[in-house]
Amino acid sequence: MDDLTVYGLLLLQGAWVTAKITAVASVVAVFVAFTTGILRLSPNILVRILPTTFVEIFRGTPCYVQLFWVFFSLPLVGISLDAFTVSVLVLGSNVGSYGSEVVRSSLAGVARTQYEATVALNYTPWQRFRHVTFPQALITMLPPAGNLFIDLLKLTPLTSLITVSDLTYNAIIVRQQTGNTALALGAIMIGYFLFSTFIVWCIRCLERRASRGMDVGVNAR
Amino acid sequence: MSWDWDFAWEVFPVLLEGLRVTLWATTLATILALVVGLIFAMAKRSPNAFIRLPINGFVEFIRRTPILVQIYFIYFVLPEVGILLPGFASGVIALGLHTGSYMSEVYRAGIESVPRGQWEAARALNYTKLDMWRRIILPQAIPPMVPALGNYVIFMFKDSSLLSIIAVPELMSMARNIGNDTYRYLEPMTLVAGLYFAMSVSAAWFVRWIEERRDKRKLSV
Numbered sequence: 001m002d003d004l005t006v007y008g009l010l011l012l013q014g015a016w017v018t019a020k021i022t023a024v025a026s027v028v029a030v031f032v033a034f035t036t037g038i039l040r041l042s043p044n045i046l047v048r049i050l051p052t053t054f055v056e057i058f059r060g061t062p063c064y065v066q067l068f069w070v071f072f073s074l075p076l077v078g079i080s081l082d083a084f085t086v087s088v089l090v091l092g093s094n095v096g097s098y099g100s101e102v103v104r105s106s107l108a109g110v111a112r113t114q115y116e117a118t119v120a121l122n123y124t125p126w127q128r129f130r131h132v133t134f135p136q137a138l139i140t141m142l143p144p145a146g147n148l149f150i151d152l153l154k155l156t157p158l159t160s161l162i163t164v165s166d167l168t169y170n171a172i173i174v175r176q177q178t179g180n181t182a183l184a185l186g187a188i189m190i191g192y193f194l195f196s197t198f199i200v201w202c203i204r205c206l207e208r209r210a211s212r213g214m215d216v217g218v219n220a221r
Numbered sequence: 222m223s224w225d226w227d228f229a230w231e232v233f234p235v236l237l238e239g240l241r242v243t244l245w246a247t248t249l250a251t252i253l254a255l256v257v258g259l260i261f262a263m264a265k266r267s268p269n270a271f272i273r274l275p276i277n278g279f280v281e282f283i284r285r286t287p288i289l290v291q292i293y294f295i296y297f298v299l300p301e302v303g304i305l306l307p308g309f310a311s312g313v314i315a316l317g318l319h320t321g322s323y324m325s326e327v328y329r330a331g332i333e334s335v336p337r338g339q340w341e342a343a344r345a346l347n348y349t350k351l352d353m354w355r356r357i358i359l360p361q362a363i364p365p366m367v368p369a370l371g372n373y374v375i376f377m378f379k380d381s382s383l384l385s386i387i388a389v390p391e392l393m394s395m396a397r398n399i400g401n402d403t404y405r406y407l408e409p410m411t412l413v414a415g416l417y418f419a420m421s422v423s424a425a426w427f428v429r430w431i432e433e434r435r436d437k438r439k440l441s442v
Contacts, residue, residue: 060418060425062379064393069414072406076223154287161386168290181297189286189294196285 007174007184014170015191021087021156021166022195026149028092029099036096037103051100058097063155066090071162087159095152102144106137138210146203150196167191229408232399236412239395246313246391247378253317254377255370258324265329283322289383291315296387312384320377324370331366332358364435371428375421382417392416 036051058066071086081089110133118128160169167188175184264276283291296311306314335358343353385394396409 056422057418060421061414062382062393062417064382064385065396065410065414065417068393068397068400068406069410072400073410076407150285154285157287157289158383168287168293171290172293175297182301185290185294185298189282189290192286192290193282200285 003178007178010170010174011167011184011187011191014165014167014188015195017165018153018156018167018195021084021091021159021164022149022153024088025092025095025152025156028088029094029096029148029152032093032096033099033103036100037107040100040104041107054093055097055100058094063091063094064158064161066094067158067162083159083162083164086162087156087164091152091155091159094155095148098151099145099148102141102148103137106140107133109140110136135210139207142203142207142210146200146207149199149203153192153195153199224411225405225408228403228405229412232409233412235399236392236395236409236416239390239392240416242309242389243378243381243391243393246309246316246381246384246389247374250313250316250320250377250381251374253313254320254324254373257317257321258328261321261325262328262332265325266332280322280325283319288315288319288380289386291319292383292387308384308387308389312381312387312389316377316381316384319380320373323373323376327366327369327373328362331362334365335361367435368428368432371424371431375424375428378421378424379417 036055039051040048040055042048067086067090070081070090071083074081074086114132114136115128118132123132156166157168160166160172163169171184171188175181178184261276261280264272265280267273267276292312292315295306295315296308299306299311339357339361340353343357348357381391382393384391385397388394392413396406396413399409400406
């Protein structure tokens with residue numbers, strides 16, 4: 001019984017680290033997705049070239065390779081980051097690169113007449129983004145973004161391979177110390193499932209909120 | 222420490238040996254995923270709730286838990302119930318089941334896109350169930366879903382790097398071994414990233430080419 005508490009606590013600690021990585025990397029991912037997504041809409045090829053290369057590299061290679069590359073190779077050129085920071089930056093950039101396409105296509109999908117209306121109304125570019133393009137693009141963005149957040153959660157076990165003591169890392173410790181593989185791995189599978197389900201639920205709430213704003217707009221007409 | 226061309230040339234043939242294993246694993250897992258995906262898709266359409274609901278739950282569970290934990294689970298837990306599989310086979314099964322679960326959604330959409338009249342015609346002409354699927358439904362359902370299936374194969378190709386955690390001598394594990402032996406990660410990791418990148422980008426081009434050809438043919442009909 002005592003063992004169960006000790007190992008249970010270890011798994012809970014791991015779950016907390018996994019939650020932290022997911023949360024911080026999500027912020028990085030949203031930042032990467034929006035900066036690269038918006039820059040890639042530029043008509044100027046010189047502006048587009050850097051974010052496009054960044055996105056293509058992160059989408060064209062496995063996240064595992066990216067983690068190892070950054071963790072083991074950056075110290076050689078004098079940049080040394082701890083495993084948690086590397087994890088958050090790499091997972092965020094990886095998922096953000098997939099998100100870049102979501103941001104780009106949903107912003108490009110907003111009707112051209114909306115853009116013309118803002119020009120006619122003398123909106124500044126920021127006002128146009130904040131009040132017209134973004135709220136409309138958000139509705140198309142959210143469902144694929146939800147899938148990407150789940151993908152992000154499902155990438156977090158990779159960080160255990162560069163010594164971050166996340167849920168998977170601690171489950172492997174429990175497995176080695178108790179010899180009960182099925183229980184340790186089964187428990188974290190259920191943990192990840194509940195976590196994903198929670199993310200799905202959050203995104204549904206956000207979707208409802210984002211489209212509620214739209215209904216008001218339509219009704220007000 | 223900086224980039225060493227001689228060392229890079231020295232390790233390159235070893236990496237190519239790993240790439241061969243990676244391609245084998247991807248090919249076998251693709252075949253498994255295509256079959257499993259179709260079976261899941263059919264089961265999800267079953268009128269019998271005892272078939273439909275468990276399969277639905279299973280697919281959803283696989284889609285919401287990390288592939289890395291699934292690989293560990295198959296590799297470590299199956300031997301406990303008496304199924305001893307070598308790393309390669311466990312890895313192929315994990316990749317195939319994971320990707321097959323995603324593909325089942327693609328199949329479902331493809332099957333549902335076959336017009337109602339085709340199903341009715343098959344019934345009117347007294348086709349057996351097998352013949353209806355083999356000669357009427359699947360030949361029309363599968364071609365439109367080739368690009369989506371192709372994209373999942375590319376994802377799986379990148380996910381196959383995870384097989385290195387269960388000691389399959391594929392591309393990533395070759396690079397890790399070289400790194401462990403020589404304390405040089407920069408060259409092998411960069412080369413591996415380059416190989417994954419070259420393969421997945423050319424595969425993505427190929428998928429896009431198929432997609433464009435398909436769309437063109439649709440227009441000409």
